[in-house]
Amino acid sequence: MHVIWFRQDLRITDNPALLAAAHSGDILPIYILDDVNASSYRMGGASRVWLHHALQSLDKDLSGNLRFFSGDPKEVILGLCEKYNVNGVHWNRCYEPWSISRDKEIKNLLRRISVSANSYNGRLLWEPWDVLKADKTPYKVFTPYFKKGCMNAAPPRKPIKQHGTFSFSKEDISSVSIDALKLLPDIAWHHSIVSCWDMSEQGALNTWYEFLENGIYDYKEGRNFPSKKCVSRLSPYLHFGQISPHQIWSEVSCRGDDDNIIHFLSEIGWREFSYSLLYHFPSLPSENLQTKFDRFPWRNDPKALKAWQSGQTGYPIVDAGMRELWQTGYMHNRVRMIAASFLVKNLLLDWRHGEAWFWDCLVDADLASNSASWQWVAGCGADAAPYFRVFNPITQGEKFDPTGEYTRHYVPELKGVPDKYLFKPWEAPDDELKKNAGIVIGQDYPRPIVDIKQSRLRALEAFKSL
Numbered sequence: 001m002h003v004i005w006f007r008q009d010l011r012i013t014d015n016p017a018l019l020a021a022a023h024s025g026d027i028l029p030i031y032i033l034d035d036v037n038a039s040s041y042r043m044g045g046a047s048r049v050w051l052h053h054a055l056q057s058l059d060k061d062l063s064g065n066l067r068f069f070s071g072d073p074k075e076v077i078l079g080l081c082e083k084y085n086v087n088g089v090h091w092n093r094c095y096e097p098w099s100i101s102r103d104k105e106i107k108n109l110l111r112r113i114s115v116s117a118n119s120y121n122g123r124l125l126w127e128p129w130d131v132l133k134a135d136k137t138p139y140k141v142f143t144p145y146f147k148k149g150c151m152n153a154a155p156p157r158k159p160i161k162q163h164g165t166f167s168f169s170k171e172d173i174s175s176v177s178i179d180a181l182k183l184l185p186d187i188a189w190h191h192s193i194v195s196c197w198d199m200s201e202q203g204a205l206n207t208w209y210e211f212l213e214n215g216i217y218d219y220k221e222g223r224n225f226p227s228k229k230c231v232s233r234l235s236p237y238l239h240f241g242q243i244s245p246h247q248i249w250s251e252v253s254c255r256g257d258d259d260n261i262i263h264f265l266s267e268i269g270w271r272e273f274s275y276s277l278l279y280h281f282p283s284l285p286s287e288n289l290q291t292k293f294d295r296f297p298w299r300n301d302p303k304a305l306k307a308w309q310s311g312q313t314g315y316p317i318v319d320a321g322m323r324e325l326w327q328t329g330y331m332h333n334r335v336r337m338i339a340a341s342f343l344v345k346n347l348l349l350d351w352r353h354g355e356a357w358f359w360d361c362l363v364d365a366d367l368a369s370n371s372a373s374w375q376w377v378a379g380c381g382a383d384a385a386p387y388f389r390v391f392n393p394i395t396q397g398e399k400f401d402p403t404g405e406y407t408r409h410y411v412p413e414l415k416g417v418p419d420k421y422l423f424k425p426w427e428a429p430d431d432e433l434k435k436n437a438g439i440v441i442g443q444d445y446p447r448p449i450v451d452i453k454q455s456r457l458r459a460l461e462a463f464k465s466l
């Protein structure tokens with residue numbers, strides 16, 4: 001029999017490893033929860049909730065034949081090979097540094113016992129070693145990476161044809177139940193997240209088709225406005241591999257050179273770029289890519305961090321984003337940038353605090369995209385926003401949530417605040433706020449935890465000190 005080891009490719013369609021295993025004979029589909037090798041990068045809480053539901057749905061799509069394990073995959077896979085007649089093991093490659101070294105070891109161990117070990121690309125349009133500069137070094141800047149490197153490399157493959165029916169192994173395999181993986185939290189904080197999403201492969205396809213029909217043709221402009229339905233919300237599905245980038249690319253890259261489509265494809269390119277950075281600079285999740293930032297005078301302020309995490313900074317657009325994150329496991333990209341900039345620049349707190357909180361709360365938490373994006377916002381990344389560009393949460397709110405729909409939804413205590421004051425409610429006369437909105441600043445909604453102008457200057461001073 002052939003083992004198909006599902007990892008971050010929880011789908012039936014366009015799955016090269018699954019197809020190869022199915023072509024080879026009877027298959028044994030397995031999933032192993034590996035907190036051992038992931039160690040400090042073990043999945044965060046929201047991701048685990050997503051994983052639970054995604055696995056449940058994949059198991060259904062495999063007619064209940066998915067077997068679950070927990071522990072070190074080395075031991076699990078070699079144990080299966082010892083007990084049963086395993087001819088081959090198949091998986092799609094992952095690119096986290098810890099996965100790469102684990103998989104290399106497993107490949108060697110399997111070859112030593114004459115079991116064929118086969119890995120495939122099911123996750124990226126271009127694998128990190130496919131796109132290098134002429135001198136064979138990795139790109140550090142997105143535009144040449146994408147426009148020159150990717151566009152001159154071999155085009156992404158077309159999605160592969162699905163295998164008709166699968167022949168499952170009849171062996172009685174001892175494994176554990178999905179509940180034994182304990183992916184769901186003991187204290188229920190996750191119900192609102194679950195109610196926002198259909199966490200299945202079909203959910204990924206429905207989300208994709210809905211976006212193609214209604215969102216993509218206003219993507220370039222519309223993607224900046226969190227209350228508009230102009231972004232795809234595909235990130236968790238892409239992270240867990242419930243849809244492949246190849247399915248996305250092949251569907252839209254032939255739709256001509258509409259600006260919206262070109263822009264959307266370039267965002268898919270940012271995902272590829274993040275993976276390339278993670279592969280070539282494996283310390284990306286923990287260390288500043290620009291080492292001069294190692295001397296940056298970050299502050300230590302647990303109270304401010306807590307206020308940011310809980311959406312109580314007194315800056316409505318920041319608080320709306322942080323509460324969207326908590327309630328849905330997702331945050332709109334524009335607001336991610338505003339909230340992240342606020343943490344590292346206005347609060348002067350180390351980007352790694354933000355990265356860790358997002359890691360725990362996002363359903364799309366992804367080691368490559370999360371760490372590359374945080375380094376981008378903090379200014380210490382490869383192709384980073386210049387440090388002196390500090391997002392102003394007041395003007396950003398006014399510009400990108402002009403009707404206040406998004407902010408009022410997530411910060412309902414500000415529902416009655418007039419547009420003029422929505423993003424700076426502390427400036428409204430007290431009696432007007434009391435009369436129109438029924439709130440008192442400092443009581444029903446916090447006063448700003450920092451002054452925006454002073455904190456900006458403080459950040460610029462700190463940057464100059466480098």
Ligand SMILES: Cc1cc2nc3c(=O)[nH]c(=O)nc-3n(C[C@H](O)[C@H](O)[C@H](O)COP(=O)(O)OP(=O)(O)OC[C@H]3O[C@@H](n4cnc5c(N)ncnc54)[C@H](O)[C@@H]3O)c2cc1C
Binds near residue numbers: 270271274333358374
């Ligand atoms: C501080 C910060 C942290 C982030 N952490 C993550 C993370 O953990 N996981 C994650 O997938 N994205 C992360 N992003 C990138 C981006 O915000 C999300 O990918 C995007 O908001 C997901 O929403 P969407 O699917 O509707 O995006 P769309 O705009 O519809 O884009 C389509 C796809 O392109 C990819 N993409 C878009 N923008 C980016 C980007 N800037 N970097 C990398 N890929 C991108 C995603 O896979 C996304 O699903 C982060 C951004 C910031 C500023």
